[in-house]
Amino acid sequence: WCRTKKESIRLLKGLFSKNHSALLDWGARVVVSRSFADFTPQATFDIKKCDLHRLEEGPPVKAELTREQGLQYYRTMQTVRRMELKADQLYKQKIIRGFCHLYDGQEACAAGIEAAINPSDHLITAYRAHGYTYTRGVSVKEILAELTGRRGGVAKGKGGSMHMYAPHFYGGNGIVGAQVPLGAGIALACQYQGNNQVCVTLYGDGAANQGQLFESYNMAALWKLPCIFICENNKYGMGTSVERAAASTDYYKRGDFIPGLRVDGMDVLCVREAAQFAADHCRAGKGPIIMELQTYRYHGHSMSDPGVSYRTREEIQEVRSKSDPISMLKERMLSHNMASVEEFKEIDIEIRKQVEDATQFATSDPEPPLEELCNHIFSNNPLLEVRGTNPWSKLKSVS
Amino acid sequence: SAVAITGCACSRTKTQRRHAAHFTFQPDPVPSQYGPTQKMNLFQSITSALDNTLASDPTAVIFGEDVAFGGVFRCTVGLRDKYGKDRVFNTPLCEQGIVGFGIGVAVAGATAIAEIQFADYIFPAFDQIVNEAAKYRYRSGNMFDCGNLTIRAPWGCVGHGSLYHSQSPEAFFAHCPGLKVVIPRSPIQAKGLLLSCIADKNPCIFFEPKILYRAAVEQVPEDPYTIPLSQAEVLQEGSDVTLVAWGTQIHVLKEVASMAQEKLGVSCEVIDLQTILPWDIETVCKSVVKTGRLLISHEAPVTGGFASEISSTVQEECFLNLEAPISRVCGYDTPFPHIFEPFYIPDKWKCFEAIKKMINY
Numbered sequence: 001w002c003r004t005k006k007e008s009i010r011l012l013k014g015l016f017s018k019n020h021s022a023l024l025d026w027g028a029r030v031v032v033s034r035s036f037a038d039f040t041p042q043a044t045f046d047i048k049k050c051d052l053h054r055l056e057e058g059p060p061v062k063a064e065l066t067r068e069q070g071l072q073y074y075r076t077m078q079t080v081r082r083m084e085l086k087a088d089q090l091y092k093q094k095i096i097r098g099f100c101h102l103y104d105g106q107e108a109c110a111a112g113i114e115a116a117i118n119p120s121d122h123l124i125t126a127y128r129a130h131g132y133t134y135t136r137g138v139s140v141k142e143i144l145a146e147l148t149g150r151r152g153g154v155a156k157g158k159g160g161s162m163h164m165y166a167p168h169f170y171g172g173n174g175i176v177g178a179q180v181p182l183g184a185g186i187a188l189a190c191q192y193q194g195n196n197q198v199c200v201t202l203y204g205d206g207a208a209n210q211g212q213l214f215e216s217y218n219m220a221a222l223w224k225l226p227c228i229f230i231c232e233n234n235k236y237g238m239g240t241s242v243e244r245a246a247a248s249t250d251y252y253k254r255g256d257f258i259p260g261l262r263v264d265g266m267d268v269l270c271v272r273e274a275a276q277f278a279a280d281h282c283r284a285g286k287g288p289i290i291m292e293l294q295t296y297r298y299h300g301h302s303m304s305d306p307g308v309s310y311r312t313r314e315e316i317q318e319v320r321s322k323s324d325p326i327s328m329l330k331e332r333m334l335s336h337n338m339a340s341v342e343e344f345k346e347i348d349i350e351i352r353k354q355v356e357d358a359t360q361f362a363t364s365d366p367e368p369p370l371e372e373l374c375n376h377i378f379s380n381n382p383l384l385e386v387r388g389t390n391p392w393s394k395l396k397s398v399s
Numbered sequence: 400s401a402v403a404i405t406g407c408a409c410s411r412t413k414t415q416r417r418h419a420a421h422f423t424f425q426p427d428p429v430p431s432q433y434g435p436t437q438k439m440n441l442f443q444s445i446t447s448a449l450d451n452t453l454a455s456d457p458t459a460v461i462f463g464e465d466v467a468f469g470g471v472f473r474c475t476v477g478l479r480d481k482y483g484k485d486r487v488f489n490t491p492l493c494e495q496g497i498v499g500f501g502i503g504v505a506v507a508g509a510t511a512i513a514e515i516q517f518a519d520y521i522f523p524a525f526d527q528i529v530n531e532a533a534k535y536r537y538r539s540g541n542m543f544d545c546g547n548l549t550i551r552a553p554w555g556c557v558g559h560g561s562l563y564h565s566q567s568p569e570a571f572f573a574h575c576p577g578l579k580v581v582i583p584r585s586p587i588q589a590k591g592l593l594l595s596c597i598a599d600k601n602p603c604i605f606f607e608p609k610i611l612y613r614a615a616v617e618q619v620p621e622d623p624y625t626i627p628l629s630q631a632e633v634l635q636e637g638s639d640v641t642l643v644a645w646g647t648q649i650h651v652l653k654e655v656a657s658m659a660q661e662k663l664g665v666s667c668e669v670i671d672l673q674t675i676l677p678w679d680i681e682t683v684c685k686s687v688v689k690t691g692r693l694l695i696s697h698e699a700p701v702t703g704g705f706a707s708e709i710s711s712t713v714q715e716e717c718f719l720n721l722e723a724p725i726s727r728v729c730g731y732d733t734p735f736p737h738i739f740e741p742f743y744i745p746d747k748w749k750c751f752e753a754i755k756k757m758i759n760y
Contacts, residue, residue: 097559098737149738160561160737174563175520176492209491212523237492239465245491309468373739374731387701388731389749391724392756395731 042066043336047270053253053260053290059277063269070333073115073268075347077107077326080131082355083140084299087130087147091303095363096147100161103131105298108325109232110135112271113200117279122190124170124183125202127162128232128297132202136169140355144362152365156372177203177210180229184216187227187288198226198282200275206237208251217255217288224287228278229255231292232265238301239310252292265293266323296323375399420558420610421746422650426617427587433620442612444586444619445474445551448593449512451623453482456510459597461487463497463514463551471516472553472612498524498550502532502602505548510597515552518606519566524550532602533577546600551593554582554606555647556698556744561737567646567699572604573676573708579603579628580675582646586617591626592673599628608647631679633686637668640754641686643695643709645672648745652696655750662751665758675705683709684716691722692757696745701729723760726753 043065050058084104090096103110110131113123125132133143138154146153146164154164155172164172170186173179183201190197207213208231220227231251235242242249252260259281263274271293278289296319300307307316333339374386374397384397429436439447452459461475467489469476479487490497494515501513515521521528528550536544556565572580579601583589589607596603634649635656642652649671656667668686672678687693693713695706706727713725728745736743 098561099559099564157738158736163562163737175522206492209493210523211493211495239468240489244489367738370739370742373736373742374733377733386732389701389728389745390753390756391726393749 038337039067039340040336040338043338045269045332047267047273048264050264050270050274051252051262053250053255053262054257055259055261058261059263059273063273065269065332065338067333067338069115070329070338071343071347073111074326074329074333074344075351076111076114076135077268077329078348079140079351079354080104080107080110080134081326082351083134083143083358084130086355086359087144088299088303090144090148090359090362096161097149098160099127100147100303101128101301102299102303103128103297105319105324106232106234106265106295107131108268108271108329109230109265109293109295111325112268113230113275115268115272116275117198117200120168120195121197121279122168122170122183122186122199123202124173124179124186124199126176126179126204126207127172127174128204129162129164129172132169133164133166133172136166138164138166138169139358141358141361144355144358145365148362148365149367150362150365151368151372152361157368158372158376177207177212179203180207180210180213180216181219183229184220184225184227184288187220187225187282188223190226191223196283198228198279200228200230202230202232204237205231205233205235205242205249205251206240206245208233208254209246213254217258217290220288221255221258224285226282226285227288228275228282229258229288229290231290232295233292234295234297236297236301236310239305241310250292252290255288255290258288258290260290260292262292262294265295266319266325266328268325268329371396420614421741421744422647422654424585424611424615424650425653426615427585429618430587430620433624434622436618436620438616439586439619440613440616441586441589441607442472442474444590444617445593445607446476446478447619447621448590448597448623449475449478450481451594452510452512452597453478453486455623456597458509458547459486459512460504460509461512461514462490462501464492464516465489466514470514472607472609474514474551474607474612494520494523495527498527499531501548501550502527502535502545505545505602506535506543508547510547511545511549512597513548513550515550517564517566517609518552518554518568519563521550521552521568525571528572528578528602528604529575533575535577535602537577544600545602548602549593549596549605550603551605551607553609553612555608555610556735556740557610558740560609560735561740562734565698565735565740567606567697569606569645569675569697570699570703570705570708573705575676577602578676580606581628581673582606582608582675583673584608584646584649584671585611585615586619588626588671588673590619591624592628594623595625595628598625603628606646610647626673629674629677629679631673631682632671633668633682634671635667635669637666637690639665639667639690640692640694640757641668641670641683641690642750643670643672643683643693644697645675648696648698651745651747652750655747655754658747658751659754663755663758665754667754672709678709680712680716684713687713687717688720691720692726693721694726694728694750694753694757696728696750698730698744700732701727702732704729723757726757728753
């Protein structure tokens with residue numbers, strides 16, 4: 001009687017259900033089932049060495065992974081992947097409108113960073129934010145409802161794709177590069193309050209050429225702010241490849257006087273080790289650090305971009321087959337006997353159901369009421385009257 | 400359409416339908432005085448204007464984000480192939496840099512046409528525009544100027560743009576002496592006004608209504624021609640109410656005018672302001688003296704929107720001629736909403752209601 005608890009419950013359910021195929025499975029299962037005791041609980045993997053800038057030593061070149069961690073990272077990345085693909089589908093059905101920037105291909109970045117920081121640390125990113133919204137604790141249901149503009153959405157349906165927020169997650173920012181000085185400010189607050197927290201400030205390879213980033217680097221370095229600047233380099237700023245936009249594509253060196261790391265962003269373990277290293281650096285009071293995550297997005301810049309006019313389908317296919325973050329983790333775990341194919345399949349099925357349920361909610365939840373149009377403009381007490389399209393039509397704003 | 404959305408939202412299982420636009424575009428009559436014409440939509444008329452400019456002015460350069468392959472709205476398609484990559488080129492993602500660089504190009508004597516990808520992104524460049532471009536001639540006692548600079552940006556609501564792809568920032572720039580701000584309503588106007596802006600010896604900001612890029616199709620002259628700046632155009636004469644707007648909103652007001660005529664027997668005079676700064680005070684005031692009532696409409700929020708400037712000036716000049724308070728039908732004082740757009744915009748029913756109130760005052 002060696003089988004996982006989950007399998008047992010399922011089989012028992014099968015016994016009592018009208019569907020007797022579970023019973024037939026039973027016989028087959030006894031032969032191939034594996035027990036907990038069979039799986040390797042922990043393994044060490046070699047990871048790519050990071051390129052360093054103004055650092056004597058970098059993150060370790062070996063990463064330890066436990067079975068639980070592996071399954072958790074897999075679950076996180078697969079959920080983000082399925083959620084983004086579902087958003088793609090809903091957008092094409094015109095249930096989601098407006099702008100929608102999808103994160104599939106880059107899941108290892110979000111999962112790896114979250115694994116290395118604490119929930120009490122802070123994170124701010126740009127508009128390709130659905131992955132981070134999830135890793136920072138918002139449910140798939142609330143994310144999809146926000147995309148469809150319903151009242152159950154994380155920002156009450158008022159923000160949409162680019163403006164999702166959660167405790168210690170500051171969005172979701174539409175204007176390119178504008179979030180970086182904000183991140184430096186959050187880091188200042190952490191330093192000032194002495195709470196040993198760090199702020200992870202993300203931006204892309206396009207934003208790396210914005211002036212306000214360099215202003216932020218200067219302030220962060222001058223005042224030794226606990227800020228981890230992370231450039232998610234997915235090789236294209238909208239449709240412009242990095243070579244055509246930047247005089248120097250070594251984004252981890254662009255901070256000049258700030259130490260930097262270049263990390264393989266498709267390997268969740270690499271990202272985790274590097275983020276851990278960076279967080280330790282900041283918490284030790286050594287000031288800011290820059291990480292460049294070399295990653296790739298499968299979709300175009302946004303849903304209105306097919307994504308193939310500035311890069312070839314072969315390139316996308318190559319990355320998908322050789323460096324897909326989810327496949328890489330799965331293969332590692334399977335090859336080291338840390339989990340079974342069935343387990344992964346089960347997780348996939350659960351996630352699929354979770355996303356389906358969330359979609360159901362997102363499409364059936366009502367839209368926010370008209371009164372919400374004017375709420376939360378200012379913080380005001382008493383009620384503020386907001387002038388509207390005609391002199392006699394005013395709406396009330398509560399906040 | 401606005402009512403339909405709220406009515407059925409709860410029980411909706413199939414896809415929501417939204418009307419594509421809150422107005423129908425009516426093309427202007429074909430102009431005969433500028434030579435042979437060709438069917439063009441708004442972005443094609445812009446391309447034609449830029450093509451004419453690059454052909455006639457050897458110093459002209461076009462730059463901005465993604466303009467090389469044709470631009471995200473196809474306004475610069477074919478120009479790089481035709482005129483070379485040193486005349487039509489991409490900049491990195493840095494609006495402040497684009498405008499600052501453009502000012503430098505213009506001061507040195509070349510004709511600079513800078514594109515800001517969306518008017519919502521113009522704010523990092525606000526300092527350069529207001530503090531550098533606008534004041535160059537004044538502060539140097541006419542020794543230097545950046546009159547060769549024209550900044551183009553897509554502007555206005557588009558149905559699904561939400562906070563950062565729908566803004567109408569003309570009021571921010573109207574507050575800055577030294578700049579010219581121009582907004583066309585259609586392809587014929589766009590080409591003529593853009594060519595005037597480029598020729599004008601002052602830094603100009605040219606906002607292009609993005610919702611009209613494909614929707615507005617007219618017969619546009621192929622040869623270059625200019626439409627004078629700071630001259631408002633009376634599109635339709637009337638005797639009871641003056642309606643003033645610019646850009647997309649003109650098409651809404653044209654529909655309002657026919658609704659008012661049909662349902663209320665009210666004759667409306669529709670004026671397209673075209674140039675926001677410096678604006679044609681005379682045409683508007685002459686019209687208000689005739690009709691006694693004024694309605695101004697724009698998508699931007701009502702407080703501090705350009706309608707407030709028009710309203711204030713008109714009441715100064717035509718106080719005794721006014722039969723009713725001047726009506727401003729504008730956007731709410733909120734950030735441009737995501738899901739609430741149909742409620743936010745000053746659509747034709749809101750304008751119609753305002754006319755009714757003015758007539759019955």
